Amino acid sequence: MRTYYLKPPAVSWGIVFPITWILAFYLRSPRDFAELVPGLIAMTALFSTTAAEAVVINFELRLGSLERLLLAPIGVPAVFLGKVLGGALFGLIMTAAVALGSILALGLSVNVVYLLMVLIPALLAFSSLGALLCVMVREVFEAQTLLNLPRFLMIFLSGVVYPVSAMPRALQALAKVLPLTYAVDGLRAAFWGPGAAAYVDALVLLGFALAFVVPGMRLLARRFE
């Protein structure tokens, strides 16, 4: 962990950016802020995991140290999954800090079981998405640029600040294929119910994780053919 997670791209996109957004929304409307907490937690999970992937994958690709890992008796799938779990762990630390801070500061009540049931698959799905996109390019700046496309698209379409149900029908359809939509929905369920929604969202998020992991592993393997 100490090798990567304090590198500037991880700090700026994985820590500073989500905190800045959270502060901006809080300062704009402190009274309505509690309503935004689930969305902002989900957004923190998205940014922290994907920013970490760009560092753990692209720094290693550039320095050749990823190749060194593959000289050990482990295969590409194990290395790829290791990177996904590393990003998810970094995301968990960041997201736990934001969630805990918001809950304590605003005195919110949350169902911890549902919270974890949604948050962990969400971290895995976002981390896998980040890993998939990062193995497509070599440099960290290329990865961060590529990641910004789905990240910003999801912030605006997945109900982080604006409810999906209030969006035009076409955008609602688009929101349904974005993993952040399910993370926001599941986290809302953990805070305000109904709990059943959390189960569905958790399953969909696990599906997204799998859908990103398989091609990601193949793309990484192709780099070493």
Place this chain on the structure above:
Amino acid sequence: MNVDRVIQVEGLTKAYGELLAVAAISFEVQEGELFGFLGPNGAGKTTTIRMLTGLARPTSGTARVLGLDIRAQAAQAKRHIGVVPEQSNLYDELSARDNLLFMGKLFGVPRGERRRRAEGLLRMFRLEDRKNSHFAALSRGMKRALTIAAAMVHHPKLLFLDEPTLGLDVAAARSLRALIAGLHDQGVTVFLTTHYLEEAGLLCDRIAILVSGKVVRTGTPAELKRAAEGESVIEVRFGKPVPEARDVFTSRLPGAQVVAMNGHELRILGGDPAQAYRVVFAFSEEKEVAIEAVNTVKPSLEDAFLKITDLSPVAMTQEKGK
């Protein structure tokens, strides 16, 4: 597992699209040998290592490492091989000691044992005083030494060294060669790629010469030198640098290969020796430059390499300058 033949390669080929990087090469490396893979840049040396270590998939052909098929049993083979890539790619942010411990962990060396081995390797590679320094803070020679140490932490039976002394100063390169010779003396089989002819001649039991992806000759350094026997080799040292000398001699000595050793010295391989002497003395008078020494010498490995590969002296000079 046939341990006598540590590496068996048969028709190994690697193509990247239209580019044939390695073209159906075949060779064997015996247990305990220090085997050199010698060739100019771009000959396919690193691609061969990548295939033999499971980092690249061969397009065709077979390769067995320690008796294991490198395609089907790569993970098993990797447990017994150590690799020092051309680029020293340990972790900049970790200390010398922590890098070794991490590598030990990757290879499943038990905790207590890996600590003992890390300390032992730091002693062996004379890095004890720098064990807490970050990798990024080490000198190039120290980085190279630590990268070799990292490849030794799991006690491999076979060590791949890709251009181990590339970019090192003379003292660091000499010290590293002594370490490599020491590992060989301990019975480790070493597969060394280099484009430094002197290095290959000094260290290797046997050498394969690779040109444009093909193995053009294999033999001991003495056997390879015999390829240039019968050729005259004349060394000339002028009193001052004469950069134009190589081109002048090349044009005036048909059939000879002229290599500029440095600004002052030239080596003339082959051709008519009497004519070569005449051209040298005529050039000296013409350019009013003193001749400090002119000798007929025995062919070196470099001369043999030139003869075997037919690599142009210009290309050879560029190789040496890198």
